[in-house]
Amino acid sequence: MKKLACGVDLGGTKINTGIMDQDGNILCNVKIPTEADKGPQHVIDNIRKSIMESLNKSNIDVSQIAGIGIGAPGPLNADKGVVECPPNLPGWIDIPLVDILKGDFDTEIKLNNDANAAALAEHLFGAGQGINNMVYMTVSTGIGGGAIIDGKLYNGANSNAAEIGHHTINFDGPRWCNCGNPGCLESYASGTSLVKFAKKYIDSGRDTILKNIPLDDLKAEDIFDAAKSGDGLALELIENEAFYLGIGIVNIMAFYNPELIVIGGGLSSQWDVLYDKMMKTVDERALKPNRQICKVVKAKLGGNVGLIGAASLIL
Amino acid sequence: MKKLACGVDLGGTKINTGIMDQDGNILCNVKIPTEADKGPQHVIDNIRKSIMESLNKSNIDVSQIAGIGIGAPGPLNADKGVVECPPNLPGWIDIPLVDILKGDFDTEIKLNNDANAAALAEHLFGAGQGINNMVYMTVSTGIGGGAIIDGKLYNGANSNAAEIGHHTINFDGPRWCNCGNPGCLESYASGTSLVKFAKKYIDSGRDTILKNIPLDDLKAEDIFDAAKSGDGLALELIENEAFYLGIGIVNIMAFYNPELIVIGGGLSSQWDVLYDKMMKTVDERALKPNRQICKVVKAKLGGNVGLIGAASLIL
Numbered sequence: 261m262k263k264l265a266c267g268v269d270l271g272g273t274k275i276n277t278g279i280m281d282q283d284g285n286i287l288c289n290v291k292i293p294t295e296a297d298k299g300p301q302h303v304i305d306n307i308r309k310s311i312m313e314s315l316n317k318s319n320i321d322v323s324q325i326a327g328i329g330i331g332a333p334g335p336l337n338a339d340k341g342v343v344e345c346p347p348n349l350p351g352w353i354d355i356p357l358v359d360i361l362k363g364d365f366d367t368e369i370k371l372n373n374d375a376n377a378a379a380l381a382e383h384l385f386g387a388g389q390g391i392n393n394m395v396y397m398t399v400s401t402g403i404g405g406g407a408i409i410d411g412k413l414y415n416g417a418n419s420n421a422a423e424i425g426h427h428t429i430n431f432d433g434p435r436w437c438n439c440g441n442p443g444c445l446e447s448y449a450s451g452t453s454l455v456k457f458a459k460k461y462i463d464s465g466r467d468t469i470l471k472n473i474p475l476d477d478l479k480a481e482d483i484f485d486a487a488k489s490g491d492g493l494a495l496e497l498i499e500n501e502a503f504y505l506g507i508g509i510v511n512i513m514a515f516y517n518p519e520l521i522v523i524g525g526g527l528s529s530q531w532d533v534l535y536d537k538m539m540k541t542v543d544e545r546a547l548k549p550n551r552q553i554c555k556v557v558k559a560k561l562g563g564n565v566g567l568i569g570a571a572s573l574i575l
Numbered sequence: 576m577k578k579l580a581c582g583v584d585l586g587g588t589k590i591n592t593g594i595m596d597q598d599g600n601i602l603c604n605v606k607i608p609t610e611a612d613k614g615p616q617h618v619i620d621n622i623r624k625s626i627m628e629s630l631n632k633s634n635i636d637v638s639q640i641a642g643i644g645i646g647a648p649g650p651l652n653a654d655k656g657v658v659e660c661p662p663n664l665p666g667w668i669d670i671p672l673v674d675i676l677k678g679d680f681d682t683e684i685k686l687n688n689d690a691n692a693a694a695l696a697e698h699l700f701g702a703g704q705g706i707n708n709m710v711y712m713t714v715s716t717g718i719g720g721g722a723i724i725d726g727k728l729y730n731g732a733n734s735n736a737a738e739i740g741h742h743t744i745n746f747d748g749p750r751w752c753n754c755g756n757p758g759c760l761e762s763y764a765s766g767t768s769l770v771k772f773a774k775k776y777i778d779s780g781r782d783t784i785l786k787n788i789p790l791d792d793l794k795a796e797d798i799f800d801a802a803k804s805g806d807g808l809a810l811e812l813i814e815n816e817a818f819y820l821g822i823g824i825v826n827i828m829a830f831y832n833p834e835l836i837v838i839g840g841g842l843s844s845q846w847d848v849l850y851d852k853m854m855k856t857v858d859e860r861a862l863k864p865n866r867q868i869c870k871v872v873k874a875k876l877g878g879n880v881g882l883i884g885a886a887s888l889i890l
Contacts, residue, residue: 335864344864393732409724416832417708417868426862427829430745430758431822441825441860443745507746510756514742515830517731545756547741549650549659553732 264320266311266328267571269374269564270303272296272348276564277310279318279325280571284385286564288318299351307357308364327368329573330357331377331566334404338372338419347438370573373419377569378524378561379406380413384572386560387522395518396559397424398525399505403446407516425450429507445511449504451480451527454497458483461493468493484530501527502534506541513542513550524559531558579635581626581643582886584689584879585618587611587663591879592625594633594640595886599700601879603633614666622672623679642683644888645672646692646881649719653687653734662753685888688734692884693839693876694721695728699887701875702837710833711874712739713840714820718761722831740765744822760826764819766795766842769812773798776808783808799845816842817849821856828857828865839874846873 262281269276271294278289290313294303307330315322333346341358343349358369372380379388379396388394392411398404403425407414414421425446426439433443436456447453455478458470469491473482486494505523512521527534535556542551561568577596584591586609593604605628609618622645630637648661656673658664673684687695694703694711703709707726713719718740722729729736740761741754748758751771762768770793773785784806788797801809820838827836842849850871857866876883 335862337864409729410727412725414724416865417834418832418864420862420865420868421830421832423829423832423862423865427826428744428822428860430747431818432745439862441862503746507743511742511826511830514738515736515826517733517736517738519732545743547650547735547738547754547756549652549733550731550735550738553735 263575264325265571265574266314266325267567267569268307268311268328268330269377269566269570270294270307270330270332271374271566272333275306275310276567277307277314278564278567278571279314279320280568280575282575284568286567288314289564289567290314290317296349300349300355303349304355304357304360307361311365322365322367325367327370327574328361328365329377329570330369330371331374331570331573332357332371334373334423335420336371336373338370338415341369341371343371368574372413372415372573373404373406374566374569375404376406376413376415376419376422377573378565379408379422379569380572381561381565381569382522382524382559383408385568386565387557388520391520393516393518394520394522395422395424395512395516396522396524397508397512399449399451399523399528400526401450401452403450403508407518409516424508424512427511429504429511445504445508449501449508454480454483454501457500458493458497461497466493470494480527484533487533498533499537502537503541505534506538507545509538509542509556510546513546513554517550518554521554521556522559523556524561524565528558578890579640580886580889581629581640582882582884583622583626583643583645584692584881584885585609585622585645585647586689586881587648590621590625591882592622592629593879593882593886594629594635595883595890597890599883601882603629604879604882605629605632611664615664615670618664619670619672619675622676626680637680637682640682642685642889643676643680644692644885645684645686646689646885646888647672647686649688649690649738650735651686651688653685653730656684656686658686683889687728687730687888688719688721689881689884690719691721691728691730691734691737692888693880694723694737694884695887696876696880696884697837697839697874698723700883701880702872703835706835708831708833709835709837710737710739710827710831711837711839712823712827714764714766714838714843715841716765716767718765718823722833724831739823739827742826744819744826760819760823764816764823769795769798769816772815773808773812776812781808785809795842799848802848813848814852817852818856820849821853822860824853824857824871825861828861828869832865833869836869836871837874838871839876839880843873
């Protein structure tokens with residue numbers, strides 16, 4: 261019989277929990293709101309509930325799974341199973357999530373960073389199958405990353421390796437990111453930053469069809485839509501977005517010299533718009549041998565990548 | 576009897592070759608000029624000569640050593656034993672150095688990047704003993720790096736991992752570096768760049784005691800000396816130098832999350848001048864958990880680090 265594991269993808273807005281087999285097939289999954297604003301105790305109850313519901317829905321007992329893997333926002337300590345202080349889970353400070361859940365579920369429980377888990381998922385079941393040195397970068401409201409080195413997930417000294425979003429690409433850059441590091445990649449190239457740049461230009465009086473959208477409702481998708489309809493400002497913003505992502509990729513290549521970079525997250529849905537522009541910067545700036553050996557591709561696993569990665573921590 | 580290996584540190588100006596035992600003791604070494612301007616064939620003859628001389632000087636036969644390790648400037652391919660096109664070895668294009676030397680020496684021969692070899696040396700015998708996740712950065716005329724991951728030298732897909740000097744710290748930065756990537760760390764923080772910044776300020780009319788030195792003779796040491804005597808421009812340049820190095824360290828921490836960063840190379844001799852200023856930037860900007868777990872220390876091995884690292888590729 262195939263080995264099974266439970267995966268929990270704990271996000272700031274929703275918890276996606278499910279049962280996966282060793283081939284990466286999801287037998288069932290359950291999505292519920294995180295309700296992060298109600299504090300850690302409430303969120304932990306929701307995690308518990310989602311695990312119970314997944315087990316019930318697939319009609320299996322906890323004794324039939326090899327364990328429970330949890331992907332959570334960082335910073336966290338994977339070895340100790342402790343969630344430290346993620347900005348999008350208010351009130352969480354050094355919560356020993358693994359120990360708490362061990363009181364409820366008599367099975368192995370592992371915790372890791374959500375982007376690390378997603379990197380593992382893409383390595384085992386997605387775009388990076390069979391590739392031993394690869395880096396995964398997720399670009400959505402924030403930017404995260406995970407590195408597979410010699411076929412294994414690289415955690416670093418305290419589970420915070422490949423924090424790609426928070427490395428500096430311009431030391432004189434904006435202080436937009438809550439990491440506190442001005443000019444980090446996330447402060448230039450995340451979906452949130454794309455919207456911030458748009459607002460800045462609109463505030464300064466630039467003409468654009470984006471002005472028809474109330475500023476508070478403006479989303480990254482709106483900017484891509486406006487660019488498709490030929491809006492000058494939107495086109496410029498997308499050009500810049502691709503450039504910043506290109507710089508991020510140049511730096512990933514310089515540090516890790518991977519065979520493959522896999523890009524996921526919400527903005528990867530705009531792959532056809534971004535790819536050529538992004539790679540123009542990479543081709544111009546990356547070290548030649550590092551560029552030559554490395555492919556840059558879109559992630560394969562879609563919305564369940566976090567769940568698959570979390571369950572993969574066990575299998 | 577202790578195992579022995581021959582190490583060859585091939586630099587742009589000199590070749591430092593010696594015999595080392597498995598405890599990192601150098602039994603003898605031989606330094607000769609590289610004479611890089613005379614082309615690859617001449618340099619290869621010099622390498623051969625330096626190996627023969629080391630063996631003769633220590634009165635051992637090639638059959639008594641476990642092999643010959645060579646640290647050379649990148650880019651190169653360690654797996655294939657090929658030196659690709661190092662900027663400071665003119666005329667070297669895809670030279671199969673390992674195969675060539677195998678015709679002369681009947682023993683195992685390994686090639687790796689000089690900074691990678693130095694990282695291995697500091698890990699095995701220097702400041703990083705017993706530390707399984709560490710990064711070595713060398714700061715002199717250029718900036719290089721090497722990463723030890725889970726106790727092993729990390730080469731990447733084609734031996735160009737940890738090219739720290741050529742990652743972007745300001746995408747709008749100067750195009751000073753021959754890597755072609757504007758605003759790379761080397762173009763801000765190498766000894767060469769420190770001198771370039773000084774010349775730029777002197778050209779623009781800044782008053783400084785550095786004007787007493789003919790511009791073509793100006794060296795990084797002169798700037799440190801001028802700073803010690805209170806020269807305003809020199810103090811500002813050193814402040815900036817430390818800031819740029821700090822940004823490099825912030826990014827190393829974000830990518831690798833190491834336990835230890837070891838800094839070597841010529842500029843590390845100015846450790847007492849640079850350390851506090853450099854770490855101020857790191858403390859302000861690095862991700863907190865990545866900063867907390869990581870020490871930043873000066874390299875221990877000094878001028879023979881390249882030789883020790885090269886020999887360590889074998890032992």
